[in-house]
Amino acid sequence: MSRIVYVNGDYLPEEEAKVSVFDRGFLMADGVYEVTSVLGGKLIDFDGHAARLARSLAELDMAQPISHEDLLAAHRELVARNGIEEGLVYLQITRGNPGDRDFVFPDPETTPGTVVMFTQSKPGLAASPAAKTGIKVISIPDQRWARRDIKTVQLLYPSMGKMAALAAGADDAWFVEDGKVTEGTSNNAYIVKDGKIITRERSSDILHGITRAAVLRYAAEAQMEIEERRFTLEEAQAADEAFVTSATAFVMPVVEIDGVKVGAGTPGPVAGRLREIYLEESLKSAI
Structure with missing residues (x-):
């Protein structure tokens, strides 16, 4: 059974998850990320990661494409759907797909960011040898x-x-x-x-x-x-x-x-x- 991943509001089997080749994250590494650990099926320090995410976006003059509440809900949904007891949730937000390659930042009103999330199961994370x-x-x-x-x-x-x-x-x-x-x-x-x-x-x-x-x-x-x-x-x-x-x-x-x-x-x-x-x-x- 493949993982379920999150792409711009949709929950998809990982084989069906796709991002445009024109996305600035792919072309210019124009994006930010966070990694939240999961122990006992629960998120560790989620609020801290969400706050740092907001700061990273602001420092790069990027719009926040997903609310704190929806971000938390998506993390929990992915943990539940993938049965993660110990592991992590990876989140990445890029400046999105303006339709063509350009060094100039696209208008966030017309180019919403790309939001991707996926889980990784890591049994024994807390008891690492x-x-x-x-x-x-x-x-x-x-x-x-x-x-x-x-x-x-x-x-x-x-x-x-x-x-x-x-x-x-x-x-x-x-x-x-x-x-x-x-x-x-x-x-x-x-x-x-x-x-x-x-x-x-x-x-x-x-x-x-x-x-x-x-x-x-x-x-x-x-x-x-x-x-x-x-x-x-x-x-x-x-x-x-x-x-x-x-x-x-x-x-x-x-x-x-x-x-x-x-x-x-x-x-x-x-x-x-x-x-x-x-x-x-x-x-x-x-x-």
Whole structure:
């Protein structure tokens, strides 16, 4: 049985889902996206993702083609129709199909955006084996555009980073700019030193992670010390712990950076506790 996907208000078997070859998302990567995790058949941090979606659209001067209420209803409908217990809902909104290729933005009144959603089933998402062993990362130069705070579909360089990591026998890559770590290919980056959690401050340099915001809030509530600042690769290698956060990795320990073990080379207590807290609190507030 094929998946049911959402295209501009219609629920279709994935084989029947189609988008125009003239869609600006296809031609120019002119679009934004969000990924919302599903645990126990419920959506994790949906309101946060919806708010960031609205911000991304506004930053690109794109119209909001679907209301918050309809967006939530569509997410729930896809989860139900596809029987997703653990997994995710992928949402993409592009500037649409103006009828021909042009660098000039089309009028949103005459060219409504294209909205696509689909699910991916990922059994065992919360109990990921990698959370127990930790992951290894390499560092690569950050050569992305300067507006990383907008969650666009321009993901070629992050994909290249992940491929470089796999070729080096690692799991992921951290971007480095001006000697400082910005973030991972699809996650926010952190180190822990003397019990203090250190992560880069929010700016246009990094994605304003929804999981990041929740984890830092839970850490503050647990009276953990937090410092939002830039850190070097050398600081990260000399840290007691390191970890990343994202909507599907939650809190994932990093045990090696460019071949150098972080701390004891095993997942540390801070990352482990934050993962426990995040999953516990997120399940309580899931919708």
